[in-house]
Amino acid sequence: MIKAKDIYDFIDTFAPFETQMSFDNAGLIIGDENAVSDTVIVTLDVTAEVIQEAIEHNANIIVSHHPVIFYPTKSLASDSVPFLCARHNMTVISAHTNLDFSKGGVNDTLAELSGVIADEYSADGCTIIGHLEKPVSCRDFAKLLKENLHISGLRYTDTGMIQKIAVSCGAGGENISAAKKYGADGFITGEIKHHQIIYANDHDIAVFDLGHFNSENLIIPKLVKKLSEKFPDTNFIQSQTFSDKLIYLGE
16 A cells, blocks of 8 residues: 555655646645555546546545646535545645656656757746757648647647747647747647737747647656556556547548
């Protein structure tokens, strides 16, 4: 049996919780640090389906990327995820922005799988500035992203040939200004708003919008592997029930 505190302390060694951004709510969010389990579910998000999955695996601990409670809670409906976690005695540890921007974390992993060689990080650490080995057309790069990330589709704009790439996982659209500042001609993210796309168009920066899930779920198997190697007597399982359920209809 493993204690939740042991998992928390280990994550803290490579993605320190104190490095989370000011708006974040990473940490041990629900339950007890002394909770124990033979099996741990690892997931991008905690949903009712994930909780049921944990119950079926007799897992009392869930490790998630997105915080199971993010905004201040003024009421708690009986079908809400936090209520269900408490009802079923689940302990939840969430590693969010501390994992996004840590060494080997979500952003680094996204850049690596995208073939982007990291050169530097933006001043706030939220964006990787890197390059491809050689210039490539936007369409070919979009195809490469689809293949390398094993995703069913993405949105992109076509500015021609690109090589200097900025990477900002998740809802990173606001970092398009960092892409411009550092002279990038391509920008990979998981979520970008309309006015940010217009900004990118105005500054001749190609946008590759993977979808939030697609830009971050890639960390989950890596996290499962890392936890399994550290705690070989515990069964860490990547959730098989969680996805964003989005379907991409191709051209």
